[in-house]
Amino acid sequence: MRLLKRGRIRLLLKLTIALGSLSILSLLTRSNPVWNPSSVLRYSWLEHTDSDDSPEKVCNCSAILKGEREALEQAKLLTSNQDFLKSVHIPDEHYMNATEDCSAFKLRRKYFTSPLSQEEEDFPLAYSMVVHHKVQSFERLLRAIYAPQNIYCVHVDKKAKSSVLFAIWAITACFPNIFLVSQPVDVVYAAWPRVQADLNCMADLYNTSTKWKYFINLCGLDFPLKTNLEIVRTLRSLSGRNSLESEKMPAGKVWRVRNAHEIIDGGIQRTGKAKEPPPFNITIMSGNAYIVVSRGFIRSVLEDRRVLALMEWGKDTYSPDEFLWATIQRMLGVPGSTWPHSKYDMSDVIAIARLVRWQWHEGSRDSPDSVYPDCQGSRVRSICVNGAGDLKWMLKQPHLFANKFDIDTDPVAVYCLEKYLRKRALSELQ
Known part of the structure; x- marks a missing residue:
């Protein structure tokens, strides 16, 4: 029965992508994890040991x-x-075969199937994962950060190889709290689509669950330095504040936001036209693509008219992911933001995101x-x-x-x- 259900989900996924968009089908079978103290008493088999026969x-x-x-x-x-x-090296095709039996896959790969503590269950996190290749790296990252109380949106680049897309489909279909983004885009390095990939996941995560506390965005070549419990405790200590790089724009980068750009043949190029000043007299800050932000920050990204105007203005800039989040973080009224004064500048060395x-x-x-x-x-x-x-x-x-x-x-x-x-x-x- 389970295999039949899984087969239907796979078929629906294929039909949906053929129609031009991915629906969040894995949410249809989502169940809320219940923490049971007795279930964590015997977890020694989940430890990664030399007996796992890894080279x-x-x-x-x-x-x-x-x-x-x-x-x-x-x-x-x-x-x-x-x-x-x-x-x-593990080929992409391996994951399509290995996930035919989801229970066996999760058992063999030693995924946690219940929250490890009440503290973690009470503080669920939301992740955006933007990937375009290296399925093996993606799966190992996923396993390292996976917890059943969290929620994960995976964006696979529209131009990714079919073997990458299908392998990641197969993996995510094994978990009720992981889904593929509803609107995948063709990501272009240093251009707006890189931001749009995260934005689409932000919207899906925000609209799917009201429980998660913080949002973290990742790419396929990231890896955690902390356990889920350590991440939760660090984020609790922020007391609603965000943590991301946000500094004065260096003089050598100003051209990125003063000149209009466009995507040509899969790359970004200047148009030769100067841009108008940003809306609402917003001061553009410098940062990077990686953020740790509250649910309230995401609400502002999706709904605040100032932020929406800023994003529309930034669509023809160069590397907008390296100024957008940093700028929003210094806008008055955005939950978890900091005062725009330079004394509140934060470098990437101090910000805990990455x-x-x-x-x-x-x-x-x-x-x-x-x-x-x-x-x-x-x-x-x-x-x-x-x-x-x-x-x-x-x-x-x-970090x-x-x-x-x-x-x-x-x-x-x-x-x-x-x-x-x-x-x-x-x-x-x-």
Whole structure:
């Protein structure tokens, strides 16, 4: 009966996408999780251990997290070995087959199926996850942040490969509190559609559930640095405030909002036209795409006439995700916002939403001019793709999440972080 129901959902998903939009079908079977203290007494089987037969188990994660040189050198040798990297890789098609039996999939992948504490159940979170490739990375991120009391909206780029789309369909259909966005868009780097992807998930999350307290947006190459309980306690301590980068716009970025842009052949280009000043005499701030914000902030994004006018004005700017949320955060009357005075500016190092390390801010640990230590992994567009050698330092930071992690280049970093977080989450039950 369950398989028949699942088959119908799959068929409906395919029919709906053919008609041009995805409906939130997984919500039809949503049930509210009930926390039962007796259900958390025996969770030892959920711990990630070497018996899971992952290729990465040859590494000594305990030593890696302590920063021991020999263990880090071994990890570096492994990640430079193409045969090892191939042994870790899981093709997209695997997930379509593995999720035919959802119960077996969740059991094998050790997903939490009930809230781990009353405290967590009473403070549900809402997540937007924007992905376009690397299903394996997406699934491991999902497993790391999954809790049955939370709610998750997944946006798959409209131009993603069909194998990516169908694999993520298959995974999300196994969970009553995860759904695909109702209106997927073709995401363009540094252009408005990147914002629109999150906006569409925001609207779906806001309209689907009235219970969640905070919204967090992620991409497929993020990974948590904290357990769900630690995230909940951190957000409780905010007392309704938001946490995101919001600073004065640097002079070198002003051109982004003073010149009109348009999307041509999948890229963004200047039109040669100057833009009018922003509406309501709003001061444009600088920030990034990643935010931790209250439900009230999302309500303002969806309903406040000033915000709606700002978003309409920003649709032809360059990289609007790097000013929009930061600007809304300084608008008077927006729930959880801060005063527009410069003394309330917040950098990405202080905001807890995301730890992202830029090459030009790296340096020696002994140098007062460096913001953070040198990247021990690789770099993509001047951003550190974290390696195993970065974990010890990262886990001491206040951020909830970090970017980037890539299983294709350093699976050991993700594997050790997974083990660390799961062990920590289970130890919190005692």
